Amino acid sequence: MTDNTHMLLTMVRRTIARDIAAARRQVEAYPDDESIWKVVPGITNAGGTLALHMAGNIRHFIGAILGNTGYVRDRDAEFATRGASRAEIINQLDDAANAAQTTLSRFEISKLEDTYPLKINDMDVPTGAYLVHLAVHFGYHLGQMDYHRRIVTGNGATVNTMALAPVFAEEPMHA
Numbered sequence: 001m002t003d004n005t006h007m008l009l010t011m012v013r014r015t016i017a018r019d020i021a022a023a024r025r026q027v028e029a030y031p032d033d034e035s036i037w038k039v040v041p042g043i044t045n046a047g048g049t050l051a052l053h054m055a056g057n058i059r060h061f062i063g064a065i066l067g068n069t070g071y072v073r074d075r076d077a078e079f080a081t082r083g084a085s086r087a088e089i090i091n092q093l094d095d096a097a098n099a100a101q102t103t104l105s106r107f108e109i110s111k112l113e114d115t116y117p118l119k120i121n122d123m124d125v126p127t128g129a130y131l132v133h134l135a136v137h138f139g140y141h142l143g144q145m146d147y148h149r150r151i152v153t154g155n156g157a158t159v160n161t162m163a164l165a166p167v168f169a170e171e172p173m174h175a
Contacts, residue, residue, distance in 0.1 A: 004127070009048055011167065012109055012131045013104040016058065018166040019138050020097040024090055025159040026145050029076045030152070033085045047148040048089055049125070051140045053078040057093035063099025065117050066107065066127070071099065092167050104131075 026047065030036040036048040060073035110126030120130060142161060150156050
């Protein structure tokens with residue numbers, strides 16, 4: 001495997017870790033447990049729904065499928081749950097962070113070129129490409145969550161969602 005392949009895995013691992021930490025800060029920035037569940041006109045999902053879905057995605061597609069964690073996803077519950085506390089949501093995000101970091105820190109680089117173990121929309125996709133998709137998908141929902149929090153609270157303050165240091169300021173990316 002090339003240094004570029006190692007760098008890809010490192011960047012995906014660091015980006016997912018950064019974004020889960022940012023989602024955690026978003027949850028903490030809601031002033032109370034009720035506001036995270038407020039649905040506003042024109043927005044389908046509340047911040048709590050987005051956070052549960054984001055955690056479920058990572059726990060399932062990275063933790064269970066690639067890391068054999070045993071996690072069993074209930075996607076319907078991610079979208080149907082209402083009223084979970086911010087502490088409960090943070091626990092879900094923390095579990096996702098642990099599953100992602102444990103799995104990706106010991107993931108064999110050579111497997112990035114393998115076909116992902118599940119068909120995705122009836123397609124076979126390379127594992128590395130799917131990991132990039134998962135990171136981008138998480139970031140998409142993180143942005144939605146940021147806007148939801150700002151709209152619901154009226155507070156435009158940032159929680160430093162897109163900080164570069166957690167991605168670039170750690171150990172070198174080349175083996």
